[in-house]
Amino acid sequence: MSEPRLDVRKTYKLLINGAFPRSESGRSYEVHTAGGDFLANAAQGSRKDLRDAVSAARAAQAKWWGASAYNRGQVIYRLAEMAESRRDELAEHVSLCEGVSAKLAQASVSRAIDRMVWYAGWTDKIAQVFGGTNPVAGPYFNFSIPVPSGVVAVLADQDSSLEAFVDAVLAPICVGNTVVVVASERRPTPAVLLGEMTATSDFPAGVLNIVTGFTNELAGTLASHEDVDGIDLSGVAVESANELAASAAGSIKRVLRSSGSSPDPSLRRLRAFVETSTVWHTIGQ
Amino acid sequence: MTEHHLANSHLGFLEYDPAPESASVARLRPSYGLFIGGEFTDPAAHDQFATVNPATGSPLATVAQGSAGDVDRAVASARHAYDTVWSKTSGAERAKYLFRIARIIQERARELAVVETLDNGKPIRESRDIDIPLAAAYFFYYAGWADKLDHAGFGPDPQPIGVAGQIIPWNFPLLMAAWKLAPALAAGNTCVLKPAETTPLSALVLAEILQQAELPAGVVNIVTGDGATGAALVEHPGVDKIAFTGSTEVGRLIQQRVAASPKRLTLELGGKGANIVFEDAPIDEMIEGIIDGIFFNQGHVCCAGSRLLVQESVADEVLRRLVRRVEQLRVGDPLDKNTDVGAINSAAQLAKIEELSAFGEREGATRYSSSCVLPTEGYWFAPTVFANVAQSHRIAREEIFGPVLSMLTFRTPDEAVAKANNTKYGLACGVWSEKGSRTLWVAQRLRAGVIWANTYNRFDPTSPFGGMRESGFGREGGRHGLEAYLNV
Numbered sequence: 191m192s193e194p195r196l197d198v199r200k201t202y203k204l205l206i207n208g209a210f211p212r213s214e215s216g217r218s219y220e221v222h223t224a225g226g227d228f229l230a231n232a233a234q235g236s237r238k239d240l241r242d243a244v245s246a247a248r249a250a251q252a253k254w255w256g257a258s259a260y261n262r263g264q265v266i267y268r269l270a271e272m273a274e275s276r277r278d279e280l281a282e283h284v285s286l287c288e289g290v291s292a293k294l295a296q297a298s299v300s301r302a303i304d305r306m307v308w309y310a311g312w313t314d315k316i317a318q319v320f321g322g323t324n325p326v327a328g329p330y331f332n333f334s335i336p337v338p339s340g341v342v343a344v345l346a347d348q349d350s351s352l353e354a355f356v357d358a359v360l361a362p363i364c365v366g367n368t369v370v371v372v373a374s375e376r377r378p379t380p381a382v383l384l385g386e387m388t389a390t391s392d393f394p395a396g397v398l399n400i401v402t403g404f405t406n407e408l409a410g411t412l413a414s415h416e417d418v419d420g421i422d423l424s425g426v427a428v429e430s431a432n433e434l435a436a437s438a439a440g441s442i443k444r445v446l447r448s449s450g451s452s453p454d455p456s457l458r459r460l461r462a463f464v465e466t467s468t469v470w471h472t473i474g475q
Numbered sequence: 476m477t478e479h480h481l482a483n484s485h486l487g488f489l490e491y492d493p494a495p496e497s498a499s500v501a502r503l504r505p506s507y508g509l510f511i512g513g514e515f516t517d518p519a520a521h522d523q524f525a526t527v528n529p530a531t532g533s534p535l536a537t538v539a540q541g542s543a544g545d546v547d548r549a550v551a552s553a554r555h556a557y558d559t560v561w562s563k564t565s566g567a568e569r570a571k572y573l574f575r576i577a578r579i580i581q582e583r584a585r586e587l588a589v590v591e592t593l594d595n596g597k598p599i600r601e602s603r604d605i606d607i608p609l610a611a612a613y614f615f616y617y618a619g620w621a622d623k624l625d626h627a628g629f630g631p632d633p634q635p636i637g638v639a640g641q642i643i644p645w646n647f648p649l650l651m652a653a654w655k656l657a658p659a660l661a662a663g664n665t666c667v668l669k670p671a672e673t674t675p676l677s678a679l680v681l682a683e684i685l686q687q688a689e690l691p692a693g694v695v696n697i698v699t700g701d702g703a704t705g706a707a708l709v710e711h712p713g714v715d716k717i718a719f720t721g722s723t724e725v726g727r728l729i730q731q732r733v734a735a736s737p738k739r740l741t742l743e744l745g746g747k748g749a750n751i752v753f754e755d756a757p758i759d760e761m762i763e764g765i766i767d768g769i770f771f772n773q774g775h776v777c778c779a780g781s782r783l784l785v786q787e788s789v790a791d792e793v794l795r796r797l798v799r800r801v802e803q804l805r806v807g808d809p810l811d812k813n814t815d816v817g818a819i820n821s822a823a824q825l826a827k828i829e830e831l832s833a834f835g836e837r838e839g840a841t842r843y844s845s846s847c848v849l850p851t852e853g854y855w856f857a858p859t860v861f862a863n864v865a866q867s868h869r870i871a872r873e874e875i876f877g878p879v880l881s882m883l884t885f886r887t888p889d890e891a892v893a894k895a896n897n898t899k900y901g902l903a904c905g906v907w908s909e910k911g912s913r914t915l916w917v918a919q920r921l922r923a924g925v926i927w928a929n930t931y932n933r934f935d936p937t938s939p940f941g942g943m944r945e946s947g948f949g950r951e952g953g954r955h956g957l958e959a960y961l962n963v
Contacts, residue, residue: 252920319628320628322954324935324937324938324939324953325937326933326935326937326938327612327935327937328933328935330930330933332935332937332938334938334939334953334955337943339943340922340944419943419944432734432735433734433735435734435735436730436731436734436735438730438734439727439728439730439731439734440727441899441944441945442723442726442727442730442742442744442944442945442946442947442948444948445734457630458963461958465901465924465943465948466924466939466941466950466955467918467921467923467924467925467926467943468924468925468926468938468939468940469915469918469926469927469928470925470926470927470928470930470933470938471911471914471928471929471930472928472929472930
């Protein structure tokens, strides 16, 4: 008789600049299932981790935006492929974290993957839908194109561990931003799994950086960070969001206040962190 | 104050005779009330202040200092008009009101141009040829959108936001009022407009125009006053949207103030625009473009090309020609049709320009100021170019908002882009080159909302305008400008 095999557990780590470090602080915190059982020791990201993540996002941004829209679409589609192939694992964690049945969790994963595909298809259409030529009264060729705000911080929704997370990070990434996201505090493991999938999806290092930890402890650093161009406050309560929004005004950040994932795909998130750049060029012989 | 006096102009034989426009065309009244509910009304506290002609220092008229109570009345009037009239007026009918307003601005263009020049100090050539015609054009453009919002790309049946509080600056008083009011009204909102403290008059003439157009009472309310009046508007709980054009400093305060409210916000703030000149640029057009980029409207332009980045190989020639051209600028009576550079808008602004320019010399930049004779009354500053400016200098980093150009140099396109983007602002940039591929390469990398290639300071109602980073967010102009006033 062979002895029962002990399974190999996983350490849930951060994703910063394409690497999977534990928090530089060495801290971790216990994550429990919706039913209250021990699930994992997640890395408790520090303010220093966030600053490193912002640096990585800034460094990666020009290249990500500089890649062709076609290429960005393929990278996001590749993430959908990876998610599909590991969907059972995602669904298991959605079920554990959110306390929903396996069937509902599978449906949620399906919607999340379909949303990834939706975003993958947007990368090379944004410019045509949001931009255009402007018939100015003069001898100029004038056109407007949507360009990314730059580095976007996301405080991810606390309840919807995968669907809202996908919406919140892929919308800004899709239009050429790079992202630093603080995952749901109590339900971080689906986000961590998705981060692992980006490693096999040709995501350039630094495009998506995921920090787990205590949202309220970390949010202020992102809201006041001078090198963050926009912030999505979906994952914090109203009162706290008000304070963070005031702090974000220090460097005139773009602030998105809606919470949760929209049931239908919407252009609102895509518009939230794009800027319109308008070029005038003389016409002459 | 001028260290580098320049050789006097050799064009003495080409001097112009004075050709002043008549100030009486303005038909100014001695005093103006607040425009609330379709009527000019007295402010509750009966506070008045004089608005001054910056070219002479003499008062033009007295206007009302709107109090918090007056703002409250104006917001109530706007809310009432929204609920009872404007939200029930079809897009096609709204459009016709806006077309009417555009037409009356055209009809009263000469009067408006003189009012604008008297109150602001800008040359009559600019108010006549740019400010007023463009103001009419913005109303004309947005008029056409009012019944076509379903096709604007924001989904079917986009709704207005409600009551918009709009705070505008003193550099293009009527034009900024048009940028704010036209899209707001087209989208179906009602408005409370707060003109700048030092330039309220053209907005008050616009109020008369709104009466002539028979715009329903309360759809637009105009409350004059100072910063306290603006703050009362920002804080008013009955306002659904704030649109502000002005300094980054004040914009930051406004963003903080509305952070905890459901108010929507758009900000058009300061800039430190880089005007990038490559060695192959067509030199005559480029020199004129640089001059226009910084001395247009006395440099009181948020998108002014105030940082000149010149490729090293042509830097000496560009500087030589710029200095010569600066010397030829005609500085003086704004009402004179030959004037190129008018008066600085206020004593406070003049003090700021003088302080920063003095700092430029102290930090080691080389100053070239026009030797023009400045009038003894009013607020004046000689057009100035600083050479040998380093990126760390205050005159390369801070918005001077005056006729002061800072010249820096670069060697490679990469360096030009890096220097252009080395600012917290992101409003406008210029690129001068005959090589289209390089121009587009640079344009792609500039973090700016507007990029002018082989031109500068061009504006059009179809063309979105607005900033990135600390130059603000939201766009004015074009289809994009509707988003600021729709609940989408």
